[in-house]
Amino acid sequence: MITFVYAQDEHGAIGFKQDLPWYLPSDLKHFKETTMGHTMVMGRKTFESMGKRLLPGRKSVVVTNQADYGADIPELMVLHNIEDVLELGKNQELMVIGGAGLYESLWPHVDKIARTVIYDTFEADTFIPEIDKSKFELVKVVHGVVDEKNVHAHDYEWWKRKEGATK
DSSP: OEEEEEEEOTTOEEEBTTBOSSOOHHHHHHHHHHHTTSEEEEEHHHHHHTTTOOOTTSEEEEEOSOTTTTTTOTTOEEEOSHHHHHHHTTSSOEEEOOOHHHHHHHGGGOOEEEEEEESSOOOOSEEOOOOOTTTEEEEEEEEOOOOSSOOSOEEEEEEEEOTTOOO
């Protein structure tokens, strides 16, 4: 099973210069709670934007074309193609956390989406397409709390592929 986990602004922006365009501590907490105990799959640039850190309580998988990538990080699993990701996802839920190229490659195979929508716009260079509502249904929404640390209005949304919707 493949689950996408991401935050976006009102225009579908998900990144700027290999980083998040916003600072929203409650979304970082949501990300941790959503991915904890799961296998996270990410592209090489996403992994490097996180400082090549393995996040506690989660297994990290990097997808890259570089043959010897990650040899210096024994706990890191490295895959080299989408077929290997799909095979890994047959026996467990994979949390795909970026980047845009990996989302694009796996979009036809995604089963669930955990999306944070931030009701603002930001300077960005990386975007994600809108969810196809003919294939996915919104199953839950939780409104994020706006306070002095979390200044942007936001919602946490959970989507699932509709029964019978082709992948």
